[in-house]
Amino acid sequence: MFLVAPLVVGMWRSTWGIMELHRNMFPNVQIYLLGMLIHISFALVRSYLLSRSRSTKENKPKFHWIRERVLSRVYGYIFILSCIMHWRGGWGIFDMLVAAVIPEENDPHRPVLIGALTLFMYASTAAVRAARNLLASPYFLVTDGKEATYQFDTRFRRQTSREMALYVLDCIFSVTVVGSLVVFVWRGSWALLDIFLYPDDQVRSFWTSLVGGYVVVLVTFVLQVPMRWAAARLHGAPRLLLVDVYHLMSFVATVNVWRGVWGLLDVYYFPDRPKFSNWSIHIISLTLLILLNCSNSILVRGVYIDAEEPAGDCVVFPCHYLRLFFHKERTKKRHSRVLAAAALSAARKTEEASMLQTPEEKV
Structure with a gap:
């Protein structure tokens, strides 16, 4: 944010x-x-x-x-x-x-x-x-x-x-x-x-947009859990209406944040x-x-x-960053462990097969 x-x-x-x-x-x-x-x-x-x-x-x-x-x-x-x-x-x-x-x-x-x-x-x-x-x-x-x-x-x-x-x-x-x-x-x-x-008063207008926009952004993120619960229990038109109202509220926050940042850069940055x-x-x-x-x-x-x-995922915003990073790291470690276990298993099988061979077969 x-x-x-x-x-x-x-x-x-x-x-x-x-x-x-x-x-x-x-x-x-x-x-x-x-x-x-x-x-x-x-x-x-x-x-x-x-x-x-x-x-x-x-x-x-x-x-x-x-x-x-x-x-x-x-x-x-x-x-x-x-x-x-x-x-x-x-x-x-x-x-x-x-x-x-x-x-x-x-x-x-x-x-x-x-x-x-x-x-x-x-x-x-x-x-x-x-x-x-x-x-x-x-x-x-x-x-x-x-x-x-x-x-x-x-x-x-x-x-x-x-x-x-x-x-x-x-x-x-x-x-x-x-x-x-x-x-x-x-x-x-x-x-x-x-x-x-x-x-x-442009300066006041831009600051109001910025502060008000971020306040609504925080409110929408706080409401995400109850909204997700409600969306999971509704179906058809009521579910779509609930989602659209939530997204409209989020859009109002978005356009205000953008207008605030944009306008304040125009005012203060050279x-x-x-x-x-x-x-x-x-x-x-x-x-x-x-x-x-x-x-x-x-x-x-x-x-x-x-x-x-499906369910309440329709109101979840795709803004994952650290979660994706740690997920990738966990996936890499899991993949490394799987490869290591597979290599160890193959080595054991080779050793067991070698122990069962006769001296003539080994030659």
């Missing part, structure tokens, strides 16, 4: 700011389409990339691990840029749509229009059972690794080996429809906070030197996330289906 999440927000804010400094090179509609195109392309070939990565490890060519590490970082960085282009372009398109209907920023009907659009987009997201995709860090933490880097789910879980046409349509729908709905809900919610949360501010945060955030083995947490990809997991 307090280390990875600010670094993720810093990476997004700095990359977004660099694009803002070069607006002519990053027009909204073009980068919106380009970001989705790259995302769809990676979705189409994700199984191939994973299998190629695994085969490389099995064949063990010279310096294979160095090559794989470099290729995965390049792939991840391109994916990061595509996600941010998709989002920045989508925010610009949302703003253009609002401005086309109500050009005046001080028009009292403008917040009503933004609220109506946001509510419609959220209802559409919930209708396709994708409201959980509105969440981000600090509720999600994705560690680096071959599975986490290359493999992610689409909305209808189609596999490339069967029904190729449906597989392609699934990838396109997941990125263009579900992904764009998430972008527009975020933009509308952020805009409403800008309008209603101390609009005349506001008069935007080029240095953006590039330094960009390099520092990306480097630290790679060293922490959490660079995949920057990405927005894959589609979670609301209440898909």
Whole structure:
């Protein structure tokens, strides 16, 4: 919550700011389409990339691990840029749509229009059972690794080996429809906070978002045990409604945390030197996330289906870090013990067989 999440927000804010400094090179509609195109392309070939990565490890060519590490970082960085282009372009398109209907920023009907659009987009997201995709860090933490880097789910879980046409349509729908709905809900919610949360005092507004967001984050984590108990005992529509309400509360916390960190960086971190501010945060955030083995947490990809997991697991947030580390260490030790036991057993069998042989058989 307090280390990875600010670094993720810093990476997004700095990359977004660099694009803002070069607006002519990053027009909204073009980068919106380009970001989705790259995302769809990676979705189409994700199984191939994973299998190629695994085969490389099995064949063990010279310096294979160095090559794989470099290729995965390049792939991840391109994916990061595509996600941010998709989002920045989508925010610009949302703003253009609002401005086309109500050009005046001080028009009292403008917040009503933004609220109506946001509510419609959220209802559409919930209708396709994708409201959980509105969440981000600090509720999600994705560690680096071959599975986490290359493999992610689409909305209808189609596999490339069967029904190729449906597989392609699934990838396109997941990125263009579900992904764009998430972008527009975020933009509308952020805009409403800008309008209603101390609009005349930005510093106070950002601090309120940060503190309030983290308070709600802590509350949702405290509520996770009773929510998990309740979700395990409900079925059908009541269970889905409970999960959606819980995720909506978590989304409100998420967007406030992001807005608070983002805005306070704009206010306090070299506001008069935007080029240095953006590039330094960009390099520092990306480097630290790679060293922490959490660079995949920057990405927005894959589609979670609301209440898909069995029992109460549908309200458990995938933010495991130390648990995964200790689990890997235990798995390694267990694997070593199994190999050692197998080797000892084989040695004993060989010794017993040798003792039963006659001198002639030994010769």
